[in-house]
Amino acid sequence: MMRPYTPKDNVQAKAYYTDRFWVAPRVPEEPVPEEGLYAEDLAAVKARHKVLRAYIQRGQLVIHIDATENFDVLKTLKEERWYEMLSEMSAVDFLAERGGFEVFYQLLNLNTARRIRVKCFVEENQAVESVNPLFRSADWAEREMWDMMGVKVNNHPYLKRILMPDDWEGHPLRKSYPLEGDEFAQWYEVDKIFGKEARDIIGPENRDPARIDRYDTERFARLGHEVPRGAPAEMADKAEETPIRYQEEEGVFLIEKLSQERSKVLDRRK
């Protein structure tokens, strides 16, 4: 029997049904108006740098630039157009389609409440220049981008994993990284505490104490279908129904019966 083909470059959840005639609508990309503050911002960037594309989407200016110019464009925007806050930056994984990442910088002008998104495309092994000298907030954001996506950042003062442990392998937010973790992730704790040789002794069923196995007859109670401790797995499905008795039906007494007269009921707090 042949195993069905599953793509390895994007293992995220996918829609199981899509109408073959359905065309996805698009969020409108409006042209940048001739006049106004956004037009001035765009003109300031265009005067010095190459702008690949520029449009307004949902009220925010989006500029596509060359990845090598990211520092200079952000510097121009900060120093000439007063975009003084880098409120967010990260990357989007397009490795499967285009062989790289889209890095975006979300900038904010505090004086006029304008937001710009500067986007650039980096190849898989291409590094972007750190914007840490312009915005200190990029320090942690770039570390997170490196940790989660594996986008390298040049001249970062301390490029180290931030959310995952230091000795982690792989970059969890890549599309090729499965949701439940790869083999390294699944054995991480066992490898670390007991060593790799303990994998066979412990086995996949014991590596995660929170794991729930529906055939487990020892540690997982199946209400109404309890089986004796240590019973073989086959028994779990065949087990006779255990009668459930309720206290109201003169069953097991868990608490003393509630007496309305002896208890005080508050109609409201305080």
Next chain:
Amino acid sequence: MQQTNKLRPFFENLEFERDDNHMVINFGPQHPSAHGQLRLILELDGEQVVRAVPDIGYLHRGMEKMAENMIYNEFLPTTDRMDYIAATANNYGFALAVERLIGLEVPRRAQVIRTMLLELNRIISHLFWLATHALDVGAMSVFLYCFREREFAMDLMEDYCGARLTHSAVRIGGVPLDLPEGWLGAIAKFVNDLPGNIKDYEDLLTENRIWRMRLEGVGVVSPEMAKSWGCTGIMLRGSGIEYDIRKEEPYELYDELEFDIPVTDACDSYGRYKLYIEEMRQSARIIQQLIAMYDETPPELMAHAPQYISAPKEDIMTQNYSLMQHFVLVTQGMRPPVGEVYVPTESPKGELGFYINSQGDPYPYRLKMRAPSFWHCGILQDLLPGTYIADIVTIIGSTNIVFGEIDR
């Protein structure tokens, strides 16, 4: 270097045993004043901090990864677990981002309810902050008073949505429920009593000699530093920069409401404390205005957009086509248009933004959550050097960080 198969502590190239007078200590990750799992590695010269390295990730659950594997409606309860002190603010931020991606208008009654819940959450969050901050600094009774009021506010949340901490009280396209009977009266009583209660906290703290000595001049964030580090919310306004997303980029009903944005030039923890107090008063004022607005609204609670939002329950139960659409939306999920959107909202902690990149699938292609606490925690590495070890708890407290949203 660490041997990968041995459990041995690994201290990030830090020498714990040193020849000079410096000492390296670990603050956390289980320190009660670290407000979660913050591990702060401090290099000390006597009692003075020379270097501080915040180490995060102990609560990392990979929410952004989970978002890529869930349909939009499925993901909404996960956002509760970001800033779990004010869960509705996260639900709302996500719902608003999806609504803006789709281009959806929310009915007015839902807007009133949402704004009310957001402000109630702001009060809950600020009360929690004041309680724990006072406790960190050593004022026990303030903690008890604040938790009493917070309990009433949580009861209101419970009466509305059934949950006290993880609300999920906002849905994409509106709210699921109308206000229960008598709820408006209860919240009116709560917000009418609140200013009096706030006065009690202020009587205990504002002119308290110990409180002022512990807070004044501690944790000074200069305006340049605040801007550079991407500080938002009270961290920004405490440094003299007047920027509140509710005023500058209004969403929901904030452009119709009257409220003030308190700002201070103090830049220190004491200035921020005063802002928190004032913001609670303003939130009470907003809720009072919203109570008056509620009665004039038509009864619709969810937006009418059959392609994205399920019809009301009565329609689903009585009309075939509504049932079919509901079935498709539950099993396959809505498919927003191709595009991307970044939507900031003013959560109690600061600017909570959701960046959604949609490729027209029922799953977001990329979802990035801009949590304010992430940067408010990062600033510690610049803020702590030069301060004394006794002030560290005060500084961490006054940044109001929550680890659910730092690690996500």
